[in-house]
Amino acid sequence: xxxNQHSEKGMGFIIGASSVGTLIEWxxxxxxxxxxxxxxxxxxxxxxxxxxxxxxxxxxxxxxxxRPFGALVFGRLGDLIGRKYTFLLTLILMGGSxxxxxxxxxxxxxxxxxxxxxxxxxxxxxxxxxxxxxGAATYVAEHAPPHRRGYWTSWIQTTATLGLFLAxxxxxxxxxxxxxxxxxxxxxxWRYPFWISLxxxxxxxxxxxxxxxxxMFAKVKAEGKTSVNPLKESFGxxxxxxxxxxxxxxxxxxxxxxxxxxxxYAQSFIENICRVNFIExxxxxxxxxxxxxxxxxxxxxxxxxxxxxxxxxxxxxxxxFAYRPIxxxxxxxxxxxxxxxxxxxxxxxxxPATGSxxxxxxxxxLVTTIYDTVYTDGAKxxxxxxxxxxxxxxxxxxxxxxxxxxxxKVNSGxxxxxxxxxxxxxxxxxxxxxxxxxxxxxSVKQGxxxxxxxxxxxxxxxxxxxxxxxxxxxxxxGPMAAFLVELFPTKIRYTSxxxxxxxxxxxxxxxxxxxxxxxxxxxxxxENPAGDPLAGLWYPIGIAALSFIIGAIYLHNKIDNNVMD
Amino acid sequence: xxxxxxxxxxxxxxxxxxxxxxxxxxxxxxxSQAGTLTRSxxxxxxxxxxxxxxxxxxxxxxxGYYSFKGYYxxxxxxxxxITDY
Numbered sequence: 001x002x003x004n005q006h007s008e009k010g011m012g013f014i015i016g017a018s019s020v021g022t023l024i025e026w027x028x029x030x031x032x033x034x035x036x037x038x039x040x041x042x043x044x045x046x047x048x049x050x051x052x053x054x055x056x057x058x059x060x061x062x063x064x065x066x067r068p069f070g071a072l073v074f075g076r077l078g079d080l081i082g083r084k085y086t087f088l089l090t091l092i093l094m095g096g097s098x099x100x101x102x103x104x105x106x107x108x109x110x111x112x113x114x115x116x117x118x119x120x121x122x123x124x125x126x127x128x129x130x131x132x133x134x135g136a137a138t139y140v141a142e143h144a145p146p147h148r149r150g151y152w153t154s155w156i157q158t159t160a161t162l163g164l165f166l167a168x169x170x171x172x173x174x175x176x177x178x179x180x181x182x183x184x185x186x187x188x189x190w191r192y193p194f195w196i197s198l199x200x201x202x203x204x205x206x207x208x209x210x211x212x213x214x215x216m217f218a219k220v221k222a223e224g225k226t227s228v229n230p231l232k233e234s235f236g237x238x239x240x241x242x243x244x245x246x247x248x249x250x251x252x253x254x255x256x257x258x259x260x261x262x263x264x265y266a267q268s269f270i271e272n273i274c275r276v277n278f279i280e281x282x283x284x285x286x287x288x289x290x291x292x293x294x295x296x297x298x299x300x301x302x303x304x305x306x307x308x309x310x311x312x313x314x315x316x317x318x319x320x321f322a323y324r325p326i327x328x329x330x331x332x333x334x335x336x337x338x339x340x341x342x343x344x345x346x347x348x349x350x351x352p353a354t355g356s357x358x359x360x361x362x363x364x365x366l367v368t369t370i371y372d373t374v375y376t377d378g379a380k381x382x383x384x385x386x387x388x389x390x391x392x393x394x395x396x397x398x399x400x401x402x403x404x405x406x407x408x409k410v411n412s413g414x415x416x417x418x419x420x421x422x423x424x425x426x427x428x429x430x431x432x433x434x435x436x437x438x439x440x441x442x443s444v445k446q447g448x449x450x451x452x453x454x455x456x457x458x459x460x461x462x463x464x465x466x467x468x469x470x471x472x473x474x475x476x477x478g479p480m481a482a483f484l485v486e487l488f489p490t491k492i493r494y495t496s497x498x499x500x501x502x503x504x505x506x507x508x509x510x511x512x513x514x515x516x517x518x519x520x521x522x523x524x525x526x527e528n529p530a531g532d533p534l535a536g537l538w539y540p541i542g543i544a545a546l547s548f549i550i551g552a553i554y555l556h557n558k559i560d561n562n563v564m565d
Numbered sequence: 566x567x568x569x570x571x572x573x574x575x576x577x578x579x580x581x582x583x584x585x586x587x588x589x590x591x592x593x594x595x596x597s598q599a600g601t602l603t604r605s606x607x608x609x610x611x612x613x614x615x616x617x618x619x620x621x622x623x624x625x626x627x628x629g630y631y632s633f634k635g636y637y638x639x640x641x642x643x644x645x646x647i648t649d650y
Contacts, residue, residue, distance in 0.1 A: 065617060242636050245628040507617055518610075553569060554637050 014143050015155045017211045018136040021091045021204040022156060024197065025132045026163025027170075028098035029063065029125055031193045033264075034171050038183075038190045042106040043114045059119050063126035064510030070130020071498030078131070078494035083139045084213045086131060086494070088205065094128035095201025097121040102194025106186045130506070134498030137481035139211075142490070147304055153481035154300020158293050161473070164263060165289050168282050170196065176279075235499075243487050244500050250555050251483065252504025254316040254547025255476040257540035260509035261323065261516075262469035263289070265540070268513055269327060270462065273533045274334040276452045280459070287463050292470035299478035307557035308479035308486075315475025316544045316551075322472070323537045326465045331533060333458050336373075336381050336449055347374035355389075362394040363439075371447055379455035383447030390440040508543055515539045567638045577629025581622040588615055 032039070070090075078086035101121045107114045136156050144152040174189040183189040235241050263285065271281035303311050332338055351370040358364035371383040454462070480501075488496040516536030524531035592611035599607040631637060 061613075065613075238631070238636065239641070242628075242631050243641070245624055245631070246637065246640075249625065249628055503621065507621070511617075515614075549573075553566065553573065554632070556640055 011143065011152055014140060014211075015152060017207045018087075018140050019155055019159050021087065021201075021208055022132055022136045023159040023163045023166065024200045024204050025091065025094045025129055026160045027166045027200070028094050028197050029129050030164050030167040031098075031171065031197075032059075032063065032101070032122065032125070034167055035190050035193070039118070041184070042186060042190075043104070043118050044107055059115070059122050061510060061514055062119065063122045063129070064506040066123050066126035067130035067502035067506035067510075068499055070127035071134060071502040072130075072495070073127065074131020075134050075495035075498035078135050078138070079492055082213045083135050083142075083494065084208070084211050087135050087139070087211070088208055090128045090131040090135065091201055091204055091208065093124055094132070095197055095205075097124040097128065098194050098201075099198040102191040102197075108186065126506070130498065130502050133501060134494050138485060138494050138497065141482060141485035142493075148301075149485070150303035150308065150479050150482040151297065151301040153485070154297045154478045156481055157300060157474075157477050158296045160259075160477075161263065161289050161293055161296070161470070165286060165293075167193065168286050172279065172282060172286075240488065240492065240496060244496055246550075246554055247484060247487055247497070248500035248504055250547060250551035251312060251480070252500050253508050254504075254544040254551065255312060255480055256504040256507075256509030257512055257543045257547075258316055258319045258476045259473050259505065260512040261319065261537070261540040262466075262473040265512050265516055265536075266466055266469055269533075270330060270334075270466075274330050274452065275449050276334060276454060276462075280452075280454060284459070284463050284466055288466035288470050292467050292474060295471055295474035296478040299475050300482065303479035303482065308483040309551065309555045309557040311479050312476045312483070313548055313551050315472045316548045318475070319469070319472045320541050320544050320548065322468070323541055324534055326469065327534055327537060329465060330462060333461060334452055334454065336383075339375055339379070339381075341375040341377040341379070341455075344374045344376050348372060357395055362396075363391045365389045365391070365395065369447075370450075375455065377455040377457070379458065380453040381449050382451040384450050385444055385447035387444060388440075388442040389438055392437040392439045395436065396434070512540055567635065570632050570637055571635065574629045574631070574633030577632060578626055579629075581626035581629065584625075585615075585619055585622050588618055 074086050074090055077089070098121075101118060104110075104114055104117050104121070133156075136159075137153055140153050140156055141149055170193050171190075174192050175183045178189040235244065267281055267285040270276045270284060271278065276284070299311050349372045353367050353369045355365045355367050358366065365388070367387045367389060369385045369387075371385065372380060373383060374380045484497040484501060485493060516539055518536075519539060520531050520533060520536045522531075523535045588611075592615060596604065596608050596611060
């Protein structure tokens with residue numbers, strides 16, 4: 001069958017069968033990252049804190065880094081045995097490994113076996129994803145009529161963002177339904193998204209079993225023209241290898257950083273730098289994605305008329321110039337120093353001060369007070385203020401897992417005393433207090449914001465800027481599948497397009513959060529302990545700029561009407 | 566335009582080792598500055614970064630070489646140009 005004779009209805013089934021599985025694979029991949037904080041607590045020793053989170057993020061990153069290997073393994077398989085069966089294999093591997101992550105007992109139960117098993121399963125996820133996208137894009141493109149290839153393949157391009165949307169939505173729903181504590185317990189609701197995956201995968205397998213093989217591949221196979229060694233033909237011959245390099249450096253590298261900056265990094269920045277709370281930071285991303293997703297199809301269709309190259313490159317260029325002003329606005333709009341609205345004193349609460357002893361210095365107590373400050377525009381900022389009290393003598397009461405309540409008057413100077421009362425655990429009565437003489441009392445002038453709930457105007461302004469960033473994403477990513485398919489011949493297409501795609505996205509894009517955070521750390525000094533929060537943007541800006549230059553000079557803007565050769 | 570590609574080929578060939586050298590220097594500096602408790606974590610991070618980016622920089626070097634030699638002066642018009650070895 002010629003590839004331009006598929007009816008709209010026929011293409012609808014082809015798109016649906018490819019997209020559903022791809023969307024689920026993206027969902028499986030993203031729930032891990034979304035739940036990183038909980039996963040770090042469950043699968044690593046309880047007291048390892050930040051190192052556990054870093055290790056979890058490293059496991060998350062491992063899934064990205066291994067994608068190019070999956071591209072090689074499954075790309076080769078897809079060019080040898082066909083698209084359909086390779087598809088099914090990647091789906092089964094992804095679904096199985098995701099479901100299995102949800103079954104792994106916590107560190108408390110099986111010790112270090114827990115994180116090791118999770119790492120192995122995460123690597124399987126990465127391998128499977130490495131094989132999925134190239135197959136889906138190739139499969140759809142090989143069915144689509146040439147003058148509509150951009151339009152039809154752009155539906156596949158929506159699946160990564162929709163998978164992110166689905167992951168966010170399901171996690172928020174379960175968390176809100178169960179409550180934070182139950183959700184975060186060892187066998188709590190955080191496992192449900194992993195288990196739900198199996199049902200989604202099962203449905204997708206049934207749909208994909210009804211798929212026929214790609215007509216182009218079937219033709220190539222019938223004529224005995226399949227590749228005997230797709231890896232060697234893809235990367236061992238200059239004529240094709242030069243196109244693999246051009247696709248990576250001139251297109252996918254830039255697309256990858258724009259994709260991850262506009263979605264993952266943006267949400268992480270809003271939550272961790274601007275300190276907007278967990279639910280709001282994710283809702284902001286959800287709403288922006290919801291409104292921007294149709295533009296994948298808009299730009300995919302537009303690329304059929306005016307070519308793929310300049311749509312993608314303009315998306316990169318817009319990101320290069322717009323990122324710093326956008327993120328600067330995020331910081332300014334959420335900075336308490338810029339709030340002009342009066343504090344609504346009637347709704348502002350101050351928690352009782354609680355104390356904790358310094359782990360090494362028994363004369364030093366930290367006193368924490370939490371202020372929930374409500375503004376007249378409805379915003380609520382939570383500040384924590386930590387003062388320091390030095391005693392003349394060592395504190396001799398118990399220290400572990402005990403709450404302290406500070407009573408008595410404290411000013412400064414040697415004549416003051418405080419009374420420290422301990423309570424054994426939550427709900428118990430305060431024990432008799434012990435009096436300590438104070439040698440020094442240091443009170444900080446201002447609290448540090450630890451959580452923000454935004455007013456409506458700021459909330460929607462941030463959504464608007466995030467929407468703009470996702471539009472850049474749709475520009476660089478919408479035409480990408482058609483662009484990559486048109487670069488390579490049928491018999492090595494699956495292999496050739498998968499590798500640059502997964503290096504560009506998995507490596508360059510996947511490392512945006514990690515490298516962005518690392519660069520900000522580099523800017524921290526004694527004089528400026530907070531560092532420059534915008535410094536992390538130089539990584540995606542630099543990579544996108546390099547990709548733009550290479551793409552602008554080296555790529556042509558022609559659409560290949562015949563990909564059947 | 567082909568002359569620009571030739572000159573840029575030299576730029577890419579020079580950029581690749583510069584990036585590797587920069588990353589290696591940063592790795593050395595950051596690992597040296599790290600405290601005893603965090604050194605192994607910092608070392609692991611930088612080893613991973615180097616393992617990932619060295620092959621990519623080799624790819625950039627090859628890309629630059631191809632550009633300098635003029636292999637991108639003409640892009641294939643059909644897949645036959647790619648598969649006729």
